[in-house]
Amino acid sequence: MKKYESLKKVDLHCHLEGSLNPVKVSKWTRKSVDEVENMLILxxxxxMENHESAMKYANSLLQTKARLKDAAAELCKDMKLENVVYAEIRLDPAAHLEKDLTLKDVVEATLEGLAMSTLKTKLILVMKRNYEFELNKSIIDIAKKYLKKGVCAVDMAGDFEDCSLKSLKELFVYAESVGVPVVIHAGCEGDAKDIDSALSLGARRIGHGIKAIKSFETMEKLKKLHVPLEICLTSNIATGIYGKYSEHPIARLIDSGVMVTINTDNRTINKTTITDEYILLNKYFSFTIKDFNEMNRVAIEHSFLSDKEKAELSKEFI
Ligand SMILES: [Zn+2]
Structure with missing residues (x-):
């Protein structure tokens, strides 16, 4: 569908590790593209076992500066091909310390790769609910070091059953004290309480947040605080949260007045592109180009760009 491919787009929620280009990986590993796809695509x-093994394989490939740089540059190339004009890329820096890299090496190499492209990008560093406190704190510290030098925020990801967001409060207080903005994966599963916690901890955007649909109060809070959801439609199907696209609550969330943005999450593992997401949203929910432009304006407004950059980029979506 050429009309969606050529449409300008923003992606605020895309993990580098889950979005490796299979042809590039084939060159790195000298395995066939088919073999690589078998290991990387869910x-x-x-x-979820397969999901975890695909992520483990992806992480195992990203243990040198050269690979991280190459992977970041390649992701930008892929995004540019489908007319993404701005992206906030996520990186789980602690997943790349198996050999001799430090957090600083990992972040620097990834930023170098991103800077090789003319695509406007920023980097979000991912903490995990199951990581030790000190490790998560050191991710905030490295984010602070590179803030405004390519890094724009930290994220909290990981299984909500591993631990509650409330028990991690000290980390969020610390991030705020050093001026590092926070986005949080919340309310992917379970009920809406996880989203309430993320909001009370200062999340500027909610990753997924689809379970907001279960609570009128949570949706009202999202609206009152002007916090949008980063919707990743295919990811929610791939991970089995919804059995069918038509069951996804995106349209109901919008009808309730909640702000949403469209994102890919893990392009390779979930075998999707941002263009595919638009095609699916048109197919299942009749979203139009006007709707997509509106969602992209929301994405820009709630991105970590400067006010001047936001004003310039918004002009592309009128
Ligand atoms: Zn994610």
Whole structure:
């Protein structure tokens, strides 16, 4: 569908590790593209063991500065091909310390790769709910060091069953004290309380947040605080949260007045592109180009760009 491919787009929620280009990986590993795809693409929706092994394989490939740089540059190339004009890329820096890299090496190499492209990007550093406090704190510290030098925020990801966001409060207080903005993966599963916690901890955007649909109060809070959701439609199907696209609450969230943005999450693992997401949203929910432009304006408004950059970029979506 050429009209969606040529449409300008913003992606605020895309993990580098889950979005490796299979042809590039084939060159790195000298395995065939088919073989690489077998290891990187989720075979069956909801198969979380397979999801974990694909992510592990991706992480195992990204243990040198050269690979991180190459992977980041390649992702920008892929995004540019489908007319992404701005992206906030996520990186789980602690997943790349298996050999001899430090957090600083990992962040610097990734930023170098991103800077090789003319695509406007920023980097979000991912903490995990199951990481030790000190490790997460050191991710905030490295984010602070590179803030306004390519890094724009930290994220909290990981299984909500591993620990509650409330128990991690000290980390969020610390991030705020050093001036590092926070986005949080919350309310992917379970109920809406996880989203309430993320909001009370100062999340500027909510990753997924689809379970907001279960609570009128949570949706009202999202609206009152002007916090948008980073919707990743195919990712929610791939991980088995919804059995069918038509069951996804995106349209109901919008009808309730909640702000949403469209994102890919893990392009390769979930076998999607941002263009595919637009095509699916048109197919299942009849979203139009006007709707997509509106969602992209929301994305820009709630991005970590400067006010001047936001004003310039917004002109592309009128
Ligand atoms: Zn994510």
């Amino acid at each position: 075979g069956k929706a909801g198969d």
